[in-house]
Amino acid sequence: MAQQKIKKSSLALRSWKKLVRNKLAMLGVIVSTLMIFASIFANFITPYDPSKIDFTNMAKPPSWEHLMGTDKMGRDVFSQVLYGGRVSIYVSVVGAVLGSIIGMILGGLAGWFGGKIDLILVRTSEVFLTFPNMMLVLILVAFVGQGINNLIFIFFITGWMTPFRMVRNEFLSLREETYVEVCKAFGISNLSIIFRHILPNTTSPIMVATTINIANYILQEAALSFLGLGVPVTVPTWGNIMNAAKSIEVIRNYWWLWLFPGLVISVFVLAANFAGDGLRDVLDPRQ
Amino acid sequence: MGRGEIILDVRNLRTHFRVGSDDLSILRGVSFTARQGETLAIVGESGCGKSVTVHSVMRLLPKNGRLTGGQILFHDNGRTFELHKLEPFGKEMRSIRGRKIGMIFQDPMASLNPVYKVGDQVAENLLQHFKLTKHEAQRRIVEMFASLGIPEPERRILDYPHQFSGGMKQRVMIAIAMICNPDLLIADEPTTALDVTIQAQIMELMGKLKKEQNKAVILITHNMGLVAETADEVAVMYMGRIVERGLVERIFHNPSHPYTRALLRSVPVLDHGKTERLETIRGATPSPAECVTGCEFANRCDFMTPKCRSGIISAYEIENGHLVRCVLFEGAKELPNE
């Protein structure tokens, strides 16, 4: 037992070392972590209230006082981006984590019981996976309505499939493995087998899937809010800031209103994708 | 060319693999020869480098592997090709691969392309090296299938791999390897993935090719029983080196390297006395990343002396053509260091 523990930790250590060596992945982890912290501590970084209207400073281009300029109502874009990150990241992370948890639970049910339950869940996941994702989200918005929690709900409804399939497949392949048989023979309870032996095997691919889902949800929140269907416009989010750029006049005359938030979203998503890809490469024995 | 003539001469072959940021030495100076009408068996535990050896000879190393030293000389009708100098996928190497040297792989299930008819897969090799009409090619493939014991060859060449059993697939693989009538056949664990009865059939088939067509065969295996039955010469590999080499009866009657002895004690051979116990080799196969000075086997060896750990271990010729790389035989004729 003790020996196994050493082996396990050395594997984790090796993976960690590999991750550190993968420069792009490390860059992704560092950049996204920095951006998350910048959002959390937004009030220490910027003196401006993101929703404070200032008619003396309307639509000012970037300057030392306003790093990313101000919008048409004199609000500081930089602090909007910082505070906006709080909501955007919160929604995406919570949505992705909840989605993974639901996926793991359903995957466990499908893998353990098999039969009809398995068939129904697998078919459902296939439908969800193949249906154009943006359409699915839009339909749900139409029925569920807008708002932060509604968005989280929509995200975990549309993001459980990948973890589901991973856990299910792991269950199916491990159910027949000798050591699970041995565990059963020793009278170790089913629950214990699931939690101590099967689920740990799936943690790393699920971490990858969750990271990649976070990246996708950031994009979706931005898209929905840009369309005016995401979080109510009064809440600053990355998408809501971009909403201004729906007018050609803004695109033409006020480049800082869309370029900075657009870049921030792209950089964060890129960082998350680098981290996810890197993690996958590290865990993939083929590389 | 007659029986016993050297066709492949490998001298001091070294191969390195890049794994992550490490550069691992996988072959550390391997020398052997393959002769016409004879079977050379390369044996050893998995991971000892036997597969890498033949892949190096075929110049089919994966992208992260490369030759770093030594010579691979291939003799063909008085011409000598220096395979180690050729571009792995260049024209000259390709004109030897498949044409002069055929190769069979371990897992026949995975070695055939699932989307093409087996006849076409055999034909691909034939048409690459010979200018033939489709009809003529087909005739030869049917003949080859028949000679390899594939029933209803005319019909079977139109089937897909998944319609064949494992043993039949391996026969198709042999057909691919032999269709151009190469002088050397390399078989990388050809029977490991097959049932025991099928194993015997495949080995018999290869033995027939060797005898009747005077082919040179290199057989990679970890199955000592198979070695005893089919090989003429044996090379025992451990950690990227050949530790003992000699004629098969000498190796079985006078196994000299402690590793060879341990290996023979650990496998059931038919003429083993019933009272003798099978033994395991103490310790685990070390990882190639571990750097050892002296003998790689020293840590697991029952006869370890301080000398084993110091400097370079030489090979000694203990009887005619029987080489052992071990300090225990210091009295014997020392061979020029590899």
Place this chain on the structure above:
Amino acid sequence: MLYYFIRKLLAIIPMLLLISLIVFVAIQFSPIDPINYLASPDMTANSPNLQALRQLLGLNDPIYIRYIRWLGNVLHGDFGYSIVDGSSISKLIAMKLPATFEISLAALIISTIFGIGIGILSAIKQNTIIDYLGRIIGVIGISIPQFFFGIILIQFFSIKLGWLPVGGRIELGYRTWWDHVPNMILPSLALGVSMTAALLRYARNSMLDVMTKDYIKTARSKGIPEWKVYIKHAFRNALGPTLVILAFRLPILIGGSVMIEAVFSWPGIGAIILQGVSSSDYPVIMMTTMMIATAMLIASFLVDLIMALLDPRIRFDR
């Protein structure tokens, strides 16, 4: 083989019924008076007695009869009416479909050529500069918000360079189809590039996956040229999974892209959907959903067909 296709084709029917049932139930449960989408506005306005109209439309019948009647209408091309502006949904869709079709088709072609091309090249040249470029294009392509990319294109090509129109499909003085080709370029490009990235990553991965297979080694052991190994053995086997992704993208031809159509004020199905969602026009949403779902089913049938054609194991086993 034929039997296999017929069976797959027949399997679509219950799925279609299921989808229609879901759509029907969803509309039933939405908080709207069914009379508003079953009858055109002038009919309701001109009818002296709404109760009589309800009777006439069969709204008082049991639900399964209403479902069958509704299904009959849908099969006859009568998709009902928008509850917001009372226009006929079938007409609305028929009007916007060409616009969506043209940019989606262009985007599909762009993304297929570049996605598969760069993906395969990237895999063959793994860990070379070409591969790094391909991978960077791939990861950036999936990381930039579509609308942001669209805005950058507008800013650069339309505003700065003035080469192309900023949006819309038909300009004043429109005479022939060719006149709006300039309008098509940017939306097709924006949609195409974002679709390229995902396909590129997928094609690269499946190609790399195939390249580790033993039969690639067998092919090399025959001494055939490398390009033949790549095309005949590797690509042929990587093609299947890649085509699956492509087939599942076909619904975009009739569903369009909400995002791209919004950025470029492109008057397509995406615009209808967006309007439907923002004004809670449930009949419009559900009918467009049904169309896309149907397209999806056809796509999945195509996938079965493609896989069977490409893979003898499937072709012969059933």
